[in-house]
Amino acid sequence: MSKRRVTVIEVAREAGVSPATVSRILNGTAAVDPEKQRAVEKAIEQLGYRPNVVARGLVTGSSNIIGVLTPDLASPYYSDVLGGIEEALEGTPYSPLIASGHWNRRDELGVLDVLLSHQIAALIVFGSSLSEADLRGLAAGVPLVVLGRRVELGDLGGASISFDDEGGAYAATRHLVEQGHRVIGHIMGDEAHEDAHERLRGYRRALEEAGLPFDGALVTRGDYRVPSGLLGMQRLLDGGKPLTAVFCANDQMAIGARLALYRRGMRVPDDLSLVGFDDQPGSPYTTPPLTSVRLPMREAGLALARFALARLRGETPTVQVPSLELVVRESVVRRR
Amino acid sequence: MSKRRVTVIEVAREAGVSPATVSRILNGTAAVDPEKQRAVEKAIEQLGYRPNVVARGLVTGSSNIIGVLTPDLASPYYSDVLGGIEEALEGTPYSPLIASGHWNRRDELGVLDVLLSHQIAALIVFGSSLSEADLRGLAAGVPLVVLGRRVELGDLGGASISFDDEGGAYAATRHLVEQGHRVIGHIMGDEAHEDAHERLRGYRRALEEAGLPFDGALVTRGDYRVPSGLLGMQRLLDGGKPLTAVFCANDQMAIGARLALYRRGMRVPDDLSLVGFDDQPGSPYTTPPLTSVRLPMREAGLALARFALARLRGETPTVQVPSLELVVRESVVRRR
DNA sequence: CTGTTAGCGCTTTCAT
DNA sequence: ATGAAAGCGCTAACAG
Numbered sequence: 001m002s003k004r005r006v007t008v009i010e011v012a013r014e015a016g017v018s019p020a021t022v023s024r025i026l027n028g029t030a031a032v033d034p035e036k037q038r039a040v041e042k043a044i045e046q047l048g049y050r051p052n053v054v055a056r057g058l059v060t061g062s063s064n065i066i067g068v069l070t071p072d073l074a075s076p077y078y079s080d081v082l083g084g085i086e087e088a089l090e091g092t093p094y095s096p097l098i099a100s101g102h103w104n105r106r107d108e109l110g111v112l113d114v115l116l117s118h119q120i121a122a123l124i125v126f127g128s129s130l131s132e133a134d135l136r137g138l139a140a141g142v143p144l145v146v147l148g149r150r151v152e153l154g155d156l157g158g159a160s161i162s163f164d165d166e167g168g169a170y171a172a173t174r175h176l177v178e179q180g181h182r183v184i185g186h187i188m189g190d191e192a193h194e195d196a197h198e199r200l201r202g203y204r205r206a207l208e209e210a211g212l213p214f215d216g217a218l219v220t221r222g223d224y225r226v227p228s229g230l231l232g233m234q235r236l237l238d239g240g241k242p243l244t245a246v247f248c249a250n251d252q253m254a255i256g257a258r259l260a261l262y263r264r265g266m267r268v269p270d271d272l273s274l275v276g277f278d279d280q281p282g283s284p285y286t287t288p289p290l291t292s293v294r295l296p297m298r299e300a301g302l303a304l305a306r307f308a309l310a311r312l313r314g315e316t317p318t319v320q321v322p323s324l325e326l327v328v329r330e331s332v333v334r335r336r
Numbered sequence: 337m338s339k340r341r342v343t344v345i346e347v348a349r350e351a352g353v354s355p356a357t358v359s360r361i362l363n364g365t366a367a368v369d370p371e372k373q374r375a376v377e378k379a380i381e382q383l384g385y386r387p388n389v390v391a392r393g394l395v396t397g398s399s400n401i402i403g404v405l406t407p408d409l410a411s412p413y414y415s416d417v418l419g420g421i422e423e424a425l426e427g428t429p430y431s432p433l434i435a436s437g438h439w440n441r442r443d444e445l446g447v448l449d450v451l452l453s454h455q456i457a458a459l460i461v462f463g464s465s466l467s468e469a470d471l472r473g474l475a476a477g478v479p480l481v482v483l484g485r486r487v488e489l490g491d492l493g494g495a496s497i498s499f500d501d502e503g504g505a506y507a508a509t510r511h512l513v514e515q516g517h518r519v520i521g522h523i524m525g526d527e528a529h530e531d532a533h534e535r536l537r538g539y540r541r542a543l544e545e546a547g548l549p550f551d552g553a554l555v556t557r558g559d560y561r562v563p564s565g566l567l568g569m570q571r572l573l574d575g576g577k578p579l580t581a582v583f584c585a586n587d588q589m590a591i592g593a594r595l596a597l598y599r600r601g602m603r604v605p606d607d608l609s610l611v612g613f614d615d616q617p618g619s620p621y622t623t624p625p626l627t628s629v630r631l632p633m634r635e636a637g638l639a640l641a642r643f644a645l646a647r648l649r650g651e652t653p654t655v656q657v658p659s660l661e662l663v664v665r666e667s668v669v670r671r672r
Numbered sequence: 673c674t675g676t677t678a679g680c681g682c683t684t685t686c687a688t
Numbered sequence: 689a690t691g692a693a694a695g696c697g698c699t700a701a702c703a704g
Contacts, residue, residue: 005397008698009697017674018674019675019697020676021674021675023698023699024673024699029700032674036673050449050453051698052453053454053455054390055697057390058390058680058697059680059698060680060699072419074634076410076415076617079411079415083409083410086435095433096434096435098432099432114431117386117388117389118389259623282591287595287623289595341681343681345682353691354691355691359684360690362683365683366689368690372689372690388680390680390682391681391696393696394680394681394698395681395682396682396696397696
């Protein structure tokens with residue numbers, strides 16, 4: 001917390017060596033006489049020297065900053081990924097520079113410009129509005145890892161990781177079937193997102209596999225936000241179908257749906273069973289605790305950052321896609 | 337998204353001017369012949385030039401990075417503040433460099449070192465484990481703004497902003513009193529945090545003001561996390577007091593308390609009324625929607641960043657402390 | 673193993 | 689109004 005700036009020069013002088021030697025010790029770039037090593041360390045301590053990573057970045061041509069582009073800083077969904085990234089970066093010389101693209105291409109491009117102007121060492125992008133071409137263009141200039149999108153980046157040394165949404169939705173719906181439900185509704189996610197379609201597909205596959213007819217009247221559109229779940233549930237309820245369970249494309253909408261039920265005095269799961277998707281932090285504590293499909297966001301963040309780190313070390317890593325898992329809690333009742 | 341690095345030199349050559357002129361145009365540092373201005377802009381466009389902020393930082397002695405130290409990246413509570421900071425920084429040349437101190441002094445110090453080594457222009461710290469002396473030491477070297485702590489920083493050009501926890505708790509409890517409740521429990525927050533005591537104090541003041549006795553057996557200790565709310569409620573229920581309402585020191589614990597009630601088949605608010613604190617994002621959608629005290633975290637983030645920005649402009653700003661507000665929803669019933 | 677010498681890309685005097 | 693030149697603090701050849 002020193003005030004005035006101490007530089008390598010001063011440390012070198014204090015320790016009676018050259019700046020280059022100080023630098024070598026700092027970076028472990030070459031072997032150094034242990035005696036001088038100690039002298040330098042002492043000088044650093046005494047002077048309260050702290051390397052200027054900006055200057056270092058200028059000469060090495062890259063900062064030890066890893067850019068992170070997220071669509072939304074304040075979303076718990078994404079902040080878990082950030083937590084994972086942070087964890088992976090801990091103990092490394094890298095720090096995350098986080099920026100939000102607000103779900104739109106224009107902002108994302110602008111923010112990317114800022115990130116890039118900081119000479120970031122690598123870039124991590126969460127489900128963005130960028131085109132595949134944009135992404136590939138980016139990857140050509142900086143090690144890139146993308147989350148939540150399937151983009152071919154391997155030839156450019158990048159990687160993308162995405163979840164098996166279809167499989168997760170299949171598992172969720174199948175669980176309902178296994179519990180004896182026969183008329184199962186679905187509240188879809190935002191159609192603009194590929195995963196909403198994947199989840200619908202999984203729902204459909206589970207139904208068909210069980211010999212249950214797919215009925216369009218049992219599916220209603222949402223946008224992944226709470227109010228749309230509430231509205232969706234109302235629509236489903238008013239549709240007149242004898243449904244006993246609803247699979248919601250995410251927990252947010254499940255919460256909305258649950259509220260709609262509450263408003264009508266219907267009990268969960270006794271009157272209607274509910275399954276969500278994402279298993280967000282609060283879901284174990286809703287009333288009743290929500291059965292959901294866990295998306296390992298934190299693990300994904302870890303994987304993302306570890307991939308980037310490995311690339312930075314010059315390796316050619318491969319990413320493990322963390323798998324989804326149905327978490328059974330209390331929002332589904334067994335029917336017979 | 338260019339690959340090779342384009343520099344001012346090349347832009348200058350392309351435009352037929354000196355690098356100094358390009359710099360002047362980039363920064364608006366001095367008036368320049370409009371003709372050359374255009375030529376330079378064209379060259380920049382053509383070459384796809386993007387200033388290297390690292391180099392710029394080296395010469396100006398400061399990056400346009402604003403360091404943010406948060407105790408926890410993945411907490412929704414704090415990510416709202418981040419959102420506010422981000423919003424305030426938008427359109428300015430500054431970007432946030434976010435780091436997490438994991439709620440302990442050692443990590444915070446380490447992470448601070450990283451932040452500082454990036455020559456951050458200003459520093460924003462959320463409720464940290466640092467001592468007042470640490471904080472004052474920091475403030476001496478970099479414009480500092482602290483959230484959630486009362487620290488005297490004015491003489492160093494810094495500022496701290498914190499909420500009126502006592503007042504918020506008073507309002508919450510008083511609401512319960514006004515709704516006819518006479519035996520009101522309290523689940524306290526983590527005693528290590530000053531705000532837990534503040535909130536207890538507000539609860540107590542409201543009680544006393546209403547002529548209700550303060551009863552230690554009605555207060556139980558929690559740690560601000562969900563499970564502690566559940567446990568706390570159980571303890572309260574088993575305490576044998578005829579309570580009709582409980583004020584929880586935060587929404588997390590209120591959710592836990594609500595779950596405890598659900599487990600015992602008790603209805604909210606019919607059998608017991610509940611008030612929380614923080615008004616976290618999910619609270620409008622719990623069953624029933626939770627009455628809570630809104631902490632304007634996003635606004636706080638805005639205020640924090642705006643203060644820093646103003647200081648960076650050389651002004652001597654003052655901070656407005658955003659005020660708390662009781663949000664009445666459906667978790668409290670009127671008694672008579 | 674270690675010191676000397678050049679810059680990295682940019683801004684900023686200082687002249688003109 | 690503009691160019692030339694001098695660094696910002698650090699690392700990376702290159703000699704020794």
